[in-house]
Amino acid sequence: MRKSEKLKFIYDRLKELYGIPECPLKHETAFQLLTAVVLSAQCTDVRVNLVTPELFAKYGTPEKMAAAAPEEIAGVIRSVGLYQTKSRSLHGLAAMIVERFGGEVPRTMAELLMLPGVGRKSANVLLGNAFGIPGFPADTHVQRLLTRLGVASKRDPVMAEREVCKNLAPEYWTDFSHLLITHGRRCCSARNPECGRCPLRQECKFER
Numbered sequence: 228m229r230k231s232e233k234l235k236f237i238y239d240r241l242k243e244l245y246g247i248p249e250c251p252l253k254h255e256t257a258f259q260l261l262t263a264v265v266l267s268a269q270c271t272d273v274r275v276n277l278v279t280p281e282l283f284a285k286y287g288t289p290e291k292m293a294a295a296a297p298e299e300i301a302g303v304i305r306s307v308g309l310y311q312t313k314s315r316s317l318h319g320l321a322a323m324i325v326e327r328f329g330g331e332v333p334r335t336m337a338e339l340l341m342l343p344g345v346g347r348k349s350a351n352v353l354l355g356n357a358f359g360i361p362g363f364p365a366d367t368h369v370q371r372l373l374t375r376l377g378v379a380s381k382r383d384p385v386m387a388e389r390e391v392c393k394n395l396a397p398e399y400w401t402d403f404s405h406l407l408i409t410h411g412r413r414c415c416s417a418r419n420p421e422c423g424r425c426p427l428r429q430e431c432k433f434e435r
């Protein structure tokens with residue numbers, strides 16, 4: 228099977244299994260999704276969803292977040308890991324959105340990468356989930372699955388992103404990332420992959 232065929236096969240099998248998962252980070256606007264994505268670094272989505280209702284009620288727009296002191300933001304997100312660094316990032320990115328982008332979250336990879344605390348994975352989450360612009364968010368979990376399945380050759384999320392974007396049609400990118408993350412959580416964990424019940428085992432290169 229060529230790599231492009233294999234990626235589409237994996238996408239189809241995971242879609243059969245899980246349907247199309249929704250973005251797990253609760254949000255109503257692009258800015259709120261951006262806020263949640265920054266908070267989710269090295270933190271569970273469940274934990275992020277516990278703090279964002281209060282955070283969005285107080286600082287749910289770029290203008291309100293930019294007007295708040297990082298210490299005030301930190302007071303609301305204290306239960307999230309790295310909360311001091313993240314409060315400075317949220318304040319900084321909100322100020323940049325207000326001052327440089329007219330209060331609107333930018334819609335290009337290059338502009339999103341200018342924002343404090345935003346890397347390629349976060350930018351791709353925004354593009355795909357907030358703006359409907361194809362993006363393939365790849366983190367270490369997505370990269371681990373793609374490497375085990377033999378479709379990413381390098382142990383690097385950016386290289387995994389390139390492999391997928393080169394070999395799978397753009398309309399599948401955003402959902403494919405959600406599906407891989409879901410499969411990682413439910414079946415293919417880092418330490419204890421449950422290969423015996425995995426529908427992808429015939430295609431998988433992972434050796435235990």
Ligand code: SF4
Nearest residue numbers: 415422425428431433
């Ligand atoms: S066969 Fe095992 S290693 Fe491969 S994707 Fe399934 S659970 Fe993961």
